[in-house]
Amino acid sequence: MSQSRTIIRSTSVMFRNIHAIALALVTIMATASCAQSPTAPSASRSSISDTALASSSVSSASSAAMRFGKRTPGVVYVTSQNLYYDTFVVKDPLPMEGRFQLLENGQTEFGPGQPGYLGGRWWEDLNENGVQDSADHFFLCPLLPPGRATP
Numbered sequence: 001m002s003q004s005r006t007i008i009r010s011t012s013v014m015f016r017n018i019h020a021i022a023l024a025l026v027t028i029m030a031t032a033s034c035a036q037s038p039t040a041p042s043a044s045r046s047s048i049s050d051t052a053l054a055s056s057s058v059s060s061a062s063s064a065a066m067r068f069g070k071r072t073p074g075v076v077y078v079t080s081q082n083l084y085y086d087t088f089v090v091k092d093p094l095p096m097e098g099r100f101q102l103l104e105n106g107q108t109e110f111g112p113g114q115p116g117y118l119g120g121r122w123w124e125d126l127n128e129n130g131v132q133d134s135a136d137h138f139f140l141c142p143l144l145p146p147g148r149a150t151p
Contacts, residue, residue, distance in 0.1 A: 071090075073087070074086070075106065076103065076106055076107070077106060077107045079109055080109050080110060081111050081114070081147060083148060085111060087141040088141060090140040092140070093138055094121065094140055096138050099118055099121065100122060101123065102122075102125065104125070119140075120140055121138075121140055122137075124136060
């Protein structure tokens with residue numbers, strides 16, 4: 001009887017160790033995929049990069065480099081909050097799966113803290129038909145609080 005208890009305990013410890021290793025590998029893989037994400041929107045299709053270039057100044061370039069590293073910063077205006085938010089490209093493009101929030105000319109209706117904000121999952125209606133379809137642009141750029149009153 002004690003031999004079967006030893007085998008059960010050994011098996012239980014082995015499964016706990018496998019679980020811990022699997023969890024560690026998933027965490028490492030997720031971190032690595034974020035580290036290898038693009039540094040700018042694909043094919044210059046995103047209005048975020050256009051807005052960022054238009055509103056950037058030399059004095060803010062050094063602070064942006066400290067905040068975003070090698071990633072391309074941008075600015076999004078949230079109309080319902082009357083605030084501007086910094087952002088950066090995390091993944092571009094995204095597959096057209098799940099919910100996306102409309103982004104037009106660097107502006108959107110909902111921001112952080114509001115029910116309509118989808119965490120920076122953006123949709124740009126490139127063919128201007130008002131429908132999300134494969135001709136449109138889908139990407140991930142989270143808005144970084146705090147928002148501010150000026151670009």
